[in-house]
Amino acid sequence: MSVLTRTQRPELSQDRAASPRPPINWGRVVAWTSLVVLLIVTLFPFYWMLRTSLSNNRSLASEAGSLLPADFTLGAFQRVLGMASTEEALAEGGSGANVNFWLYLRNSIIVATVVTVGQLFFCAMAAYAFARLRWPGRNKVFFLFLTALMVPPIFTTLPNFILIRDLGLLNTFAGIVLPTLFMTPFAVFFLRQFFLGLSREIEEAAMIDGAGHLRIFFRLTIPMASAPIATLAILTYINAWNDYMWPLLVGQEENVRVLTVALGVFRSQTPQGSPDWAGLMAATLIAALPIMILFAVLGRRVINSIGFSGIK
Amino acid sequence: MSSQVSAQSAIKTGARRSRRLGDLWVALAFLLPSAVGFVVFYLWPTIRGFYLSLTDYSLLGDAQFLGFDNFQRLFNDPLFWNSLRVTLLYVVINIGLQTVVALALAVLLHRLTQSVTIRGLVLLPYLVANVVVALVWFWMLDYQLGIVNQLIDWIGLGRIPFFGSETWAIPTIAMINVWRHMGYTALLIFAGLQMIPKYVYEASALDGASEWRTFWRVTLPLLRPIMALVLVLSVIGSFQIFDTIAVTTAGGPVDSTRVIYFYIFELAFERFDFGYAAAISVVLFLILGGVAMAQLKMLRAGDSDLS
Incomplete structure (x- = not known):
């Protein structure tokens, strides 16, 4: 190895010495340009959402190529938040239909929060049983839980719909949250992996001091695994927020309609000839913004976790 | 000191006494809520799904047992074969493009910058709902007013009916989901790149290999197991395309985007043909199981390149 370096190094330094200025590294220029192009492609649709939502829908056609909002107005937001009268809405190219995205925003917050809190708490309990307790059949039961990962969601969606209907829970929050409230195999698996890595000695010390399992779970395990629990919480919240098919099936009615379903309804309500693009983009922005804020505040954790949550 | 020792020995004898059952009762209490969730919303519906696939059930009244009639019907259903073909086309375009773009993006990020902010920006599309x-x-792709068709117009090419033509609809939807997933996939690959030790790159630089050559001869072979895993995850996800189609083309034009998920959804919730819908989802179940098995085999084959 050392022989190799000695014979190679001088050549390299001779190259450098030959040119007075470091030559432009075209490879790096091309690489940076490609990265910037990819970033623009990634971010432009977000800008376009914002630009359109601040436009007057009637002016979009004449200024289709303008990078700035066409005839700047907040009318689209007022329209979808139910703060504009029908005449105002129609004047700016809205459909005039009564939409209230405040309500859908509230519903989305309720659903995502309940699912996240319930699922994490119950899955942490299950993970504790799988990782920290010794009992016969433990691995078999854990394996059974994991097999649920293999079943495609639509397969269980059909019978679950019948069940929720038979329980009379269509168009209730309970019907929307129940299937994911108690567990998802991924959450159990993810938390178990972390609980397995916790030190046993502290637990044993606590046990000698007379602490029961409940106490150890709340006072030791959960605090020690707070970082992965927080990461999982963010991921669960985002998934619950973005879910479409299940709430579409069981939560059509206005009082429980979540943002994703409301967007689909809003899109199908717009007249075929001249859709209310500005209103639609304002509505999508309202649906996307809370997640983007959550991500801006807590995102670093998610970014750094992607290696192991996805692969290990 | 002595009391601690005696306490420990007491625990040991206690443990010996209940070794057979261990913490069984505590464990059952801790498992109860998730076990209820598992049985009611995963296990039971899976069994019921298989049963439903053997029946005729219209959501009203009782399910009529049919045996394998639904599966016979499926063989002669052109719409079923069409949905399989369309889904496969989507998966091939989606995964093909996505893997190449994500790999390029991951390598660029890895070689150029350590910035967490840039990685965050790249992830942004993945966080937003499919519907959004x-x-x-x-x-953006609207035929009349969309900015992309404006651009195409300026360049001097003919406008493209992205969602309105049978040839363009599936590639368009595949591209939209490449846009949504490329950053996430890139970060998965990025995590794999970080696991390749630095000395490998130093050695290849000392041998005078160019970046290009290093990528093909060093990075890519060492990345193979991670790429295989990323493929397992993304192919299975790709088969489940639904949201994007439900809010844009709704299966059209002329069945060209009626993918298998959407076909099952339509059969069950619009035509109330629950038994037949369940039969098709059994087929989907088998296909996805097969895909996962085949890919995991591939994965094992590429296990130990580094160690």
Whole structure:
């Protein structure tokens, strides 16, 4: 190895010495340009959402190529938040239909929060049983839980719909949250992996001091695994927020309609000839913004976790 | 000191006494809520799904047992074969493009910058709901007013009916989801790149290999197991395309985007043909199981390149 370096190094330094200025590294220029192009492609649709939502829908056609909002107005937001009268809405190219995205925003917050809190708490309990307790059949039961990962969601969606209907829970929050409230195999698996890595000695010390399992779970395990629990919480919240098919099936009615379903309804309500693009983009922005804020505040954790949550 | 020792020995004898059962009762208490969830919303519906696939059930009245009639019907259903073909086309375009773009993006990020902010920006599309992504692109790709067709117009090419033509609809939807997933996939690959030790690159630099050559001869072979895993995850996800289609083309034009998920959804919830819908989802179940098995085999084959 050392022989190799000695014979190679001088050549390299001779190259450098030959040119007075470091030559432009075209490879790096091309690489940076490609990265910037990819970033623009990634971010432009977000800008376009914002630009359109601040436009007057009637002016979009004449200024289709303008990078700035066409005839700047907040009318689209007022329209979808139910703060504009029908005449105002129609004047700016809205459909005039009564939409209230405040309500859908509230519903989305309720659903995502309940699912996240319930699922994490119950899955942490299950993970504790799988990782920290010794009992016969433990691995078999854990394996059974994991097999649920293999079943495609639509397969269980059909019978679950019948069940929720038979329980009379269509168009209730309970019907929307129940299937994911108690567990998802991924959450159990993810938390178990972390609980397995916790030190046993502290637990044993606590046990000698007379602490029961409940106490150890709340006072030791959960605090020690707070970082992965927080990461999982963010991921669960985002998934619950973005879910479409299940709430579409069981939560059509206005009082429980979540943002994703409301967007689909809003899109199908717009007249075929001249859709209310500005209103639609304002509505999508309202649906996307809370997640983007959550991500801006807590995102670093998610970014750094992607290696192991996805692969290990 | 002595009391601690005696306490420990007491625990040991206690443990010996209940070794057979261990913490069984405590464990059952801790498992209860998730076990209820598992049985009611995963295990039971899975069994019921298989049963439903053997029946005729219209959501009203009782399910009529049919045996394997639904599966016979499926063989002669052109719409079923069409949905399989369309889904496969989507998966091939989606995964093909996505893997190449994500790999390029991951390598660029790895070689150029350590910035967590840039990685965050790249991840942004993945965090936004499918429905939102679909609607934004539906607007940007609009035939009359969409900015993309404006651009195409300026360049001097003919406008493209992205969602309105049978040839363009599936590639368009595949591209939209490449946009949504490329950053996430890139970060998965990025995590794999970080696991390749630095000395490998130093050695290849000392041998005078160019970046290009290093990528093909060093990075890519060492990345193979991670790429295989990323493929397992993304192919299975790709088969389940639904949201984007439901809010944009709704299966059209002329069945060209009636993918298998959407076909099952339509059969069950619009035509109330629950038994037949369940039969098709059994087929989907088998296909996805097969795909996962085949890919995991591939994965094992590429296990130990580094160690």
